Amino acid sequence: MKWFLLKVIARIFKYLKSIEQYVEYETIRKKYQIPLDFRFNGENIHFYGKGKLVIGENSYIGRNSNIQIGENQIVKIGNNCSISHNVYIYTVSNLSNQNFDTSRPKKKKKANVTIGNGVWIGANVFINPGVNIGDNVIVGANSVVTKDLSSNTIYGGVPAKFINDNLY
Numbered sequence: 001m002k003w004f005l006l007k008v009i010a011r012i013f014k015y016l017k018s019i020e021q022y023v024e025y026e027t028i029r030k031k032y033q034i035p036l037d038f039r040f041n042g043e044n045i046h047f048y049g050k051g052k053l054v055i056g057e058n059s060y061i062g063r064n065s066n067i068q069i070g071e072n073q074i075v076k077i078g079n080n081c082s083i084s085h086n087v088y089i090y091t092v093s094n095l096s097n098q099n100f101d102t103s104r105p106k107k108k109k110k111a112n113v114t115i116g117n118g119v120w121i122g123a124n125v126f127i128n129p130g131v132n133i134g135d136n137v138i139v140g141a142n143s144v145v146t147k148d149l150s151s152n153t154i155y156g157g158v159p160a161k162f163i164n165d166n167l168y
Contacts (some may be wrong), residue, residue, distance in 0.1 A: 017043075032069075042085060051075065053089060056117065059089065068092065070110055070129075078117035078135065086124045089113055093129050116151060136166055 025040045032053040036048075037107040042063025045055060052067030054076045060087030061067075071073050071090035077083070094129050095107040111130030115121070119133055122141035127133075132148040138146060140156025140163070 040139065049073070049091070056081070059083070062123070065089075073110060073129075074112045074114075076112070076114045076127075078115055080118045080122045081115055082143070083115075084121055084123040086127070087121055087127070088125070089115075089127045091129050122156075138166055 003047070021040075021043055022103070026039075026043070028034065028045075029036075029038070029048050032047060032055075034053065034055050035057055036053050037058055039060035041060050044064045045061055045066075045071065046066045047069070050071040051073035052075075053067065053069055054074065056077060056079035057078055058079055059081035061083040064085050065083065065087040067075055067089045068087035068091060073091035075089060075091060091113055092108055092110050095109050096109050100106070109129050113127055113129065113134045116133055116135035117129075118136045118138065120137075121127075121139045122143065124142045125139050126143075127145045132144050133139070134151030134153070136150060136152045137149050138148070138154045138161060140154070142158070143156050143160040144158045145155070145158040149160065150164045154166050155161060156163050
C-alpha cells in the first residue's frame with residue numbers, strides 16, 4: 001500500500017511539473033511570437049533577452065538549451081531545423097582581448113545570429129554572436145561555432161571546421 005501511494009504521489013508531481021513547464025513554454029511562445037508548430041523537446045529550455053526572435057515552421061529545440069537575445073539583436077531560425085539538447089545560442093558575449101582583472105564594465109560583442117532552413121545542430125553546441133549558418137548545414141555534436149557556415153556543408157569541432165559537403 002505504501003509503494004502504491006508513493007507511485008501515485010510521484011505521478012502527481014510529474015504531472016504538476018509538466019503543467020508548469022507547459023505554462024512556461026506558452027509564456028515564451030507569446031513573448032517571442034513563436035509558431036505553434038515549434039516544439040520544445042524537454043525541460044529547462046530558456047529563451048531570454050529583449051531582442052527579437054524569428055522562427056520558421058516545423059522546427060524544434062531540445063532540453064537544457066538556451067537562446068540569449070540581447071537588446072536590439074535578432075535570432076532567426078529557419079524552417080525544418082533540428083536543434084538538439086544542451087545548445088547555446090548567444091547574441092552578446094564578452095570580447096576576449098581585454099583585461100578581465102578589473103571591476104570596470106567589459107567590452108562586448110553584440111551581433112545577430114541566423115540559422116538557415118533544414119539545419120541540424122547536434123548536442124552540446126555553442127553558437128557565438130554574429131554567426132550565420134546557411135541552409136542544409138549539419139553542425140556536429142560538441143562544436144563551437146565562431147564563424148559563418150556555408151550552405152550544404154557539414155562542420156564540427158572546437159572551433160567548428162569544415163568536414164565535408166552535405167550532398168544528400
